[in-house]
Amino acid sequence: YAEYLSKEMGAFEDPYKDFGRLNSEIWRAIRLVVDTGIHAKGWSQEQAVEFFIANSSISEGQIRAEVRRYFVMPGQATGYKIGMLKILELREKARNELGDQFDIRAFHDTVLVGGALPLTILERVVDEWIAETKM
Structure with a gap:
C-alpha cells in the first residue's frame, strides 16, 4: 500500500x-x-x-x-497484496461515506494506530472511525 x-x-x-x-x-x-x-x-x-x-x-x-x-x-505470500487491496477498499469506503470530511492523514493514523491487525478487525476499526468522524 x-x-x-x-x-x-x-x-x-x-x-x-x-x-x-x-x-x-x-x-x-x-x-x-x-x-x-x-x-x-x-x-x-x-x-x-x-x-x-x-x-x-x-x-x-x-x-x-x-x-x-x-x-x-x-498464506504468508498472499498477505501483502490482500492487505494492500483491503486498505484501498477501506480508504475508498471512508472517502465515499465521509465526503469532504475525509482526511487521508486521519485515515492512515486509524489504520496504523493498532499495529498489525487481522483485516476483519482493521475493518471494524475503520468503520468505528468513520462513524465517529460523521458525528
Missing part, C-alpha cells in the same frame, strides 16, 4: 521511476496466484515455478527459493 500511496503522492515523476513499484506490484500479484495455486489447487513445485517464470523477470534460482518458502508458510 505504501508504494501505491507514494505513486499517488507524485513520488514517481516519470514512467521509468515508477517501473520498480510496478515490478513489485506484479511480484505480489504473482505470489498471490502461486500461493493459492499451491494450497488451494494442489499445484506441484514445478507448476508453481513454471507460472512464476512465465510471469516475472526474476531468476529461476530466486523463484525456486520463493516457491519453497510458500510451501512451508501457507
